[in-house]
Amino acid sequence: MNTPTVKCLVWEVDNSLWDGVVCDSTDGALRAEAVRALRILRERGVMHAVASRGEFAWTVAQLRKHGLHDRFAVIEVGWGKKSAAITRIAQTLGVDLEQVGYIDAEPLERTEVAHALPQVRCYAARHVDVLPALQEFRAPVGAVPPPTSPMGFAHIHAR
Numbered sequence: 001m002n003t004p005t006v007k008c009l010v011w012e013v014d015n016s017l018w019d020g021v022v023c024d025s026t027d028g029a030l031r032a033e034a035v036r037a038l039r040i041l042r043e044r045g046v047m048h049a050v051a052s053r054g055e056f057a058w059t060v061a062q063l064r065k066h067g068l069h070d071r072f073a074v075i076e077v078g079w080g081k082k083s084a085a086i087t088r089i090a091q092t093l094g095v096d097l098e099q100v101g102y103i104d105a106e107p108l109e110r111t112e113v114a115h116a117l118p119q120v121r122c123y124a125a126r127h128v129d130v131l132p133a134l135q136e137f138r139a140p141v142g143a144v145p146p147p148t149s150p151m152g153f154a155h156i157h158a159r
Contacts, residue, residue, distance in 0.1 A: 006121065006136045007099040008047040008073070010086050011038075013059065015105035016125035018066070030066055033129040038071060040132040047093060049074040051085035051102070082109050083116035101136070103128060 011017055017038070019028035038048060049072055052059055056077040063069040074092050076085040082102070090097050097119045104110050105125035114122050123131065131137055 005099060006046060006101040008049055008093055008095045009041060009101045010049045010051045010089055012104035012109060013050055013052050016103055037128050037131045041137055042071060047073045049089045050076060051082050052077045081112060083113050086113060086117060086120060
């Protein structure tokens with residue numbers, strides 16, 4: 001069975017995209033491996049969104065400070081459940097929940113999302129560096145057929 005392609009990766013930005021928590025007034029440094037994954041996946045056509053706890057204005061200011069605000073299609077910041085925010089993001093972007101991934105440093109938050117939305121794939125922030133290697137992030141996003149391999153053989157899909 002083929003793994004569905006992730007078309008949207010939803011980020012909890014605190015302790016995932018940068019070190020620290022904006023709400024705690026920490027001025028954390030960007031995590032280079034997270035920025036790299038964000039760039040690579042974006043180049044592959046994956047949309048990015050934010051579902052984060054805290055004050056909206058503070059989080060947006062941090063994203064702007066780091067030059068990352070425009071890389072996110074939807075930004076949800078507040079105090080509600082992450083699963084509710086992810087559902088709204090998917091609806092806003094017109095993406096099925098089976099095509100959504102969620103990355104967070106907090107196991108409790110990933111558990112809440114996995115329980116409420118079992119079709120959403122959850123990833124620990126400490127593994128952000130391997131996301132681009134995962135099959136669900138490598139599959140073609142659009143209707144474009146996969147490229148011909150360097151050996152000259154076209155990909156054949158088994159049914």
